[in-house]
Amino acid sequence: MNNGTVVRLSDVHKTYRTGEMEVHAVRGVSLEIQRGEFVALMGASGSGKSTLMNILGCLDRPTAGRYVLDESDVSALNRDQLADIRNNKIGFVFQNFNLLPRTSARENVELPLLYGRRGLTNAQLREKADAVLASVGLEGREDHHPSQLSGGQQQRVAIARALINGPEVVLADEPTGNLDSRTSIEIMGIFQQLNERGITIIMVTHEQDIAAYARRNVMMRDGLILNDHSVSQRFDAAAELEKLARSTNES
Amino acid sequence: MRVGSTFNIAFRALRRNKLRSVLTALGIIIGVAAVIAMVGIGNGAKAQVEAQIASLGQNIILVFSGSTTSSGIRTGWGGAGTLKIEDAEAIRREVSGVTAVSEEVVSTTQVAAGNQNWFTRIYGESADYLDIRQWPLADGSPFTPQDVRSANKVCVIGRTTATQIYGNDDPIGQVLRVKNVPFTITGVLTPKGLSAQGVDQDDIVIMPYTSAMKRVAGGTTLRNINVQVGDANQMNAAQKQIIDLLRQRHNIRPGRDDDFTVRSQQEIADAATATTNVMTGLLGAIAGVSLVVGGIGIMNIMLVSVTERTREIGTRMAVGAHGRDILTQFLIEAISLSSVGGVLGIIIGIAAAKTIAITRHWPALISPGSIVIAFLVSAAVGIFFGFYPARKAAALDPIEALRYE
Numbered sequence: 001m002n003n004g005t006v007v008r009l010s011d012v013h014k015t016y017r018t019g020e021m022e023v024h025a026v027r028g029v030s031l032e033i034q035r036g037e038f039v040a041l042m043g044a045s046g047s048g049k050s051t052l053m054n055i056l057g058c059l060d061r062p063t064a065g066r067y068v069l070d071e072s073d074v075s076a077l078n079r080d081q082l083a084d085i086r087n088n089k090i091g092f093v094f095q096n097f098n099l100l101p102r103t104s105a106r107e108n109v110e111l112p113l114l115y116g117r118r119g120l121t122n123a124q125l126r127e128k129a130d131a132v133l134a135s136v137g138l139e140g141r142e143d144h145h146p147s148q149l150s151g152g153q154q155q156r157v158a159i160a161r162a163l164i165n166g167p168e169v170v171l172a173d174e175p176t177g178n179l180d181s182r183t184s185i186e187i188m189g190i191f192q193q194l195n196e197r198g199i200t201i202i203m204v205t206h207e208q209d210i211a212a213y214a215r216r217n218v219m220m221r222d223g224l225i226l227n228d229h230s231v232s233q234r235f236d237a238a239a240e241l242e243k244l245a246r247s248t249n250e251s
Numbered sequence: 252m253r254v255g256s257t258f259n260i261a262f263r264a265l266r267r268n269k270l271r272s273v274l275t276a277l278g279i280i281i282g283v284a285a286v287i288a289m290v291g292i293g294n295g296a297k298a299q300v301e302a303q304i305a306s307l308g309q310n311i312i313l314v315f316s317g318s319t320t321s322s323g324i325r326t327g328w329g330g331a332g333t334l335k336i337e338d339a340e341a342i343r344r345e346v347s348g349v350t351a352v353s354e355e356v357v358s359t360t361q362v363a364a365g366n367q368n369w370f371t372r373i374y375g376e377s378a379d380y381l382d383i384r385q386w387p388l389a390d391g392s393p394f395t396p397q398d399v400r401s402a403n404k405v406c407v408i409g410r411t412t413a414t415q416i417y418g419n420d421d422p423i424g425q426v427l428r429v430k431n432v433p434f435t436i437t438g439v440l441t442p443k444g445l446s447a448q449g450v451d452q453d454d455i456v457i458m459p460y461t462s463a464m465k466r467v468a469g470g471t472t473l474r475n476i477n478v479q480v481g482d483a484n485q486m487n488a489a490q491k492q493i494i495d496l497l498r499q500r501h502n503i504r505p506g507r508d509d510d511f512t513v514r515s516q517q518e519i520a521d522a523a524t525a526t527t528n529v530m531t532g533l534l535g536a537i538a539g540v541s542l543v544v545g546g547i548g549i550m551n552i553m554l555v556s557v558t559e560r561t562r563e564i565g566t567r568m569a570v571g572a573h574g575r576d577i578l579t580q581f582l583i584e585a586i587s588l589s590s591v592g593g594v595l596g597i598i599i600g601i602a603a604a605k606t607i608a609i610t611r612h613w614p615a616l617i618s619p620g621s622i623v624i625a626f627l628v629s630a631a632v633g634i635f636f637g638f639y640p641a642r643k644a645a646a647l648d649p650i651e652a653l654r655y656e
């Protein structure tokens with residue numbers, strides 16, 4: 001583990017070509033993120049946030065520019081190499097959870113381990129998955145299928161899945177987009193706890209309220225970074241939840 | 252170890268869709284069961300036919316009256332009435348290597364004893380017939396050459412005829428009226444069972460051919476002559492000698508067709524085997540079609556499944572699955588379905604073949620080879636029909652797959 005820069009983007013471009021049309025989704029982004037940061041990526045719809053996240057998550061390759069993740073250049077890797085990076089170094093949390101249906105929480109969390117090269121036994125898989133599930137507050141829910149879990153619980157399963165391989169960085173594209181405000185704060189609470197433990201988190205959000213749980217906010221517009229600043233009045237999820245509980249008791 | 256977890260992944264995926272997995276495997280189960288049962292029945296029938304032809308006896312040449320045309324199509328063996336008793340005697344006398352000859356006449360008629368009637372087949376034969384056919388008596392004694400010379404009114408009967416007329420009583424020494432002529436029963440034959448054509452071979456009365464011609468059937472010609480040769484090596488020579496002898500005796504000029512037909516037991520066996528082979532092949536082919544249909548069923552389900560599970564595939568790729576992992580997963584799913592279906596199909600096919608064999612009194616011949624082939628074919632069906640959908644799944648782009656609705 002190094003303590004320096006986890007993510008370094010230098011003049012990254014992404015151009016989509018659909019027939020005659022060219023869409024310049026990302027037009028020269030340079031960005032450095034240090035280990036242990038908690039970054040919220042913001043901006044209007046269509047400003048290129050998801051495109052940038054996909055590149056950060058090694059789901060996609062930049063059309064131009066360099067991406068160095070954990071001191072190795074990943075901008076020119078092939079499909080399989082990118083898959084291995086995703087497996088080892090990245091945990092992805094999606095807006096719509098993307099859990100396997102009709103599959104227990106435990107088996108969903110085990111999934112990245114199955115594609116890892118560690119050759120764990122079923123008992124070892126289970127032990128690891130249960131431990132991570134417990135760490136996101138889902139003890140006793142290991143055997144539940146996604147359809148038996150609330151949205152917030154499903155997102156916790158997804159977070160557990162992102163954490164199981166001990167990633168360098170957790171990426172979340174609108175992780176609270178499908179959740180109500182209370183559950184959103186709970187998820188932010190989990191992110192803050194993880195971040196306290198030193199895990200680097202980059203998340204996309206539309207909501208100022210949610211971005212305020214991060215330490216640093218990056219604003220995008222038209223495929224470029226508009227501004228980049230640290231959060232001055234940071235929200236603490238535990239405190240916010242308490243406030244919320246009190247206000248519901250009063251009314 | 253990666254392969255191990257891919258198996259794990261594939262089995263988990265199959266378990267998630269139990270009903271669908273079972274229904275998909277059903278196509279293969281039916282296909283393989285049909286192949287195993289059909290080929291088993293076909294082979295059983297073939298073995299039955301072969302056993303029967305073998306039971307004609309060893310080194311047998313059959314001479315039928317009536318000709319085959321030059322194109323080889325028979326106009327009806329035993330039809331034309333061209334074989335005389337003297338022809339048989341000439342064969343006995345002049346053809347080298349001949350050890351036994353039986354003149355044969357056949358008719359069907361009513362037989363009776365007491366108040367019991369029965370319609371049965373009457374075979375007129377020489378005293379050598381039971382030796383030639385290797386058909387021993389269960390009880391009593393055969394008729395003798397003396398009986399044949401004197402056209403005595405004696406006969407031996409098959410088990411079916413015996414039970415139909417005498418029930419549980421001992422028929423030996425009893426009088427059987429054949430066309431109202433009283434014959435004394437000297438022996439009862441050992442049972443032979445049904446022939447491949449479903450004819451009861453034990454429903455028979457065998458008597459001296461002289462008695463049959465004089466007292467039962469009338470007529471002066473033989474239906475056929477059964478000739479036994481001492482040594483298999485002499486068969487061809489004997490066959491040729493018989494043809495030459497009979498052509499000469501019947502005054503057939505060179506270039507004209509024979510008015511008789513000579514067939515060795517081997518030729519009859521070959522013809523029958525060829526027929527049953529065609530039948531087995533046809534049955535197998537029809538069953539094979541159902542196996543292919545089962546395979547297409549697998550492909551269909553796998554294709555639907557790839558489309559339906561696009562998001563799942565995207566998710567798997569997002570957490571680190573290689574294209575190859577996805578390919579192997581879908582292939583393993585397809586092969587598991589087809590080979591589990593194959594094993595079940597083999598079991599059901601064997602059961603079906605045995606059941607049908609028992610009801611038709613056939614041996615069910617399921618060779619280990621056909622089981623191995625059926626299993627390999629079903630696994631191959633899985634690979635063949637699973638590969639295209641699997642490759643389609645593996646080629647998906649992770650982002651597109653994740654975004655798929």
Ligand SMILES: Nc1ncnc2c1ncn2[C@@H]1O[C@H](COP(=O)(O)OP(=O)(O)OP(=O)(O)O)[C@@H](O)[C@H]1O
Nearest residue numbers: 016017018023025044045046047048049050051052
């Ligand atoms: N696969 C694609 N093919 C073509 N154009 C695309 C593709 N994906 C994204 N785009 C375009 O790239 C631009 C940026 O899209 P992106 O999804 O990154 O925006 P976003 O900031 O995530 O928006 P939102 O907040 O609505 O999620 C948009 O104009 C979009 O239409």
Ligand SMILES: [Mg+2]
Nearest residue numbers: 049050051173
């Ligand atoms: Mg987006």
